[in-house]
Amino acid sequence: MRHLYVHLPFCAQRCGYCDFVTVVGRGAQHGPYVDALLHELELERELLAPQLETVFLGGGTPTFTEPRALARLLGALPDAAEVTVEANPETVTQALAALLRRFGVNRVSLGVQSFQPHLLDVLDRVAKPDTVRRAFYDLRDAGFDNISLDLIYGIPGQSPADLETDLGAAIELGPEHLSCYELEAKPGTRFSHAHGGELQRQAETMESYFELVVDRLTAAGYRWYETANFCREGDLDLRSRHNLAYWLGRDYLGLGVGAVSTVDGRRWRNTPRLAAYMEALEARSRPQREVEPLSDEVRRRERVMLGLRLDEPLVLGELAQVVDQDAMKRLAHLGLVRTDMRTLALTARGRFLGGGVTADLLV
Ligand SMILES: C[S@@+](CC[C@H](N)C(=O)[O-])C[C@H]1O[C@@H](n2cnc3c(N)ncnc32)[C@H](O)[C@@H]1O
Numbered sequence: 001m002r003h004l005y006v007h008l009p010f011c012a013q014r015c016g017y018c019d020f021v022t023v024v025g026r027g028a029q030h031g032p033y034v035d036a037l038l039h040e041l042e043l044e045r046e047l048l049a050p051q052l053e054t055v056f057l058g059g060g061t062p063t064f065t066e067p068r069a070l071a072r073l074l075g076a077l078p079d080a081a082e083v084t085v086e087a088n089p090e091t092v093t094q095a096l097a098a099l100l101r102r103f104g105v106n107r108v109s110l111g112v113q114s115f116q117p118h119l120l121d122v123l124d125r126v127a128k129p130d131t132v133r134r135a136f137y138d139l140r141d142a143g144f145d146n147i148s149l150d151l152i153y154g155i156p157g158q159s160p161a162d163l164e165t166d167l168g169a170a171i172e173l174g175p176e177h178l179s180c181y182e183l184e185a186k187p188g189t190r191f192s193h194a195h196g197g198e199l200q201r202q203a204e205t206m207e208s209y210f211e212l213v214v215d216r217l218t219a220a221g222y223r224w225y226e227t228a229n230f231c232r233e234g235d236l237d238l239r240s241r242h243n244l245a246y247w248l249g250r251d252y253l254g255l256g257v258g259a260v261s262t263v264d265g266r267r268w269r270n271t272p273r274l275a276a277y278m279e280a281l282e283a284r285s286r287p288q289r290e291v292e293p294l295s296d297e298v299r300r301r302e303r304v305m306l307g308l309r310l311d312e313p314l315v316l317g318e319l320a321q322v323v324d325q326d327a328m329k330r331l332a333h334l335g336l337v338r339t340d341m342r343t344l345a346l347t348a349r350g351r352f353l354g355g356g357v358t359a360d361l362l363v
């Protein structure tokens with residue numbers, strides 16, 4: 001296995017829309033949590049290849065982790081060709097950027113979400129637009145030449161002009177990579193209650209927002225290489241190697257509370273309860289896990305679903321068993337897929353319709 005994900009759950013505060021495994025504050029637990037991660041790494045080390053391709057530290061807010069604990073973790077993790085850390089703008093300082101560089105991080109994914117104060121407020125974000133820009137330049141000054149920005153669209157109160165402004169502001173910074181996500185609001189959450197009507201209205205215009213994102217970013221010289229992901233065109237391949245591994249159906253090991261792993265036809269998810277996770281690892285045993293066996297058929301279906309999110313054609317081979325050949329011809333006729341019967345890709349129109357077309361293709 002050549003891909004390692006490490007989950008750092010700590011955040012300064014909780015954003016209303018967020019559904020990730022996070023805990024607020026807990027400064028005293030940052031060091032012990034890193035110990036637990038390193039114990040888990042020891043328990044699973046034999047699963048890892050001698051040389052990793054990617055390491056990804058996600059959260060939560062990895063850069064909110066107490067710096068000595070973060071440095072200890074980065075220093076103990078195996079080297080990899082691509083080492084990414086997710087960062088919240090308000091946590092980025094010159095010192096933090098230098099620390100990340102010193103410990104071999106070569107890619108930062110900055111959670112911007114929006115550049116506009118009224119939309120950042122709706123999302124309960126701490127960072128102001130100037131904080132985002134300063135964080136970006138601090139990272140550049142420290143030598144980071146591979147920075148990704150996350151944006152969210154479909155935010156309550158956002159207009160198409162607001163989205164244009166956000167895209168323009170992001171392009172102006174010139175990041176190597178952008179991830180643009182449509183806002184997902186879990187039903188039953190406080191956020192959904194607070195913004196119900198407006199979320200409904202935004203859901204109805206989501207497709208036009210999506211088209212706006214793709215038009216604007218491709219016109220600015222970004223390659224739309226995955227449904228929600230864009231990288232700068234040029235000599236270097238600036239796609240996220242770690243996320244590509246997920247989309248190509250490769251195995252990966254996830255360490256940390258709530259982390260998911262897929263190994264040899266089995267998927268497991270560590271307990272999302274921080275206390276239970278730490279207690280198990282203090283006793284040097286594996287944390288409680290939910291295990292799901294993945295049949296060949298399930299894996300093939302997943303590979304089609306994820307593979308069709310990419311711009312490069314999917315090589316069908318054994319995957320042809322889960323693709324409805326008649327549907328493939330019909331959708332090709334409608335201009336939604338491209339196929340020579342050996343490979344399959346969605347056309348631009350097909351990609352805008354996304355999941356619906358893929359669902360039609362699966363037997
Ligand atoms: C694991 S999250 C956390 C990153 C970091 N803590 C932050 O808040 O910027 C990574 C990205 O997922 C996206 N995201 C999180 N919750 C989302 C939601 N409910 N809908 C759409 N995108 C979401 C955001 O763009 C975020 O930057």
Ligand code: SF4
Nearest residue numbers: 011014015018059060
């Ligand atoms: S900072 Fe990021 S991970 Fe933490 S609550 Fe906000 S969106 Fe979620």
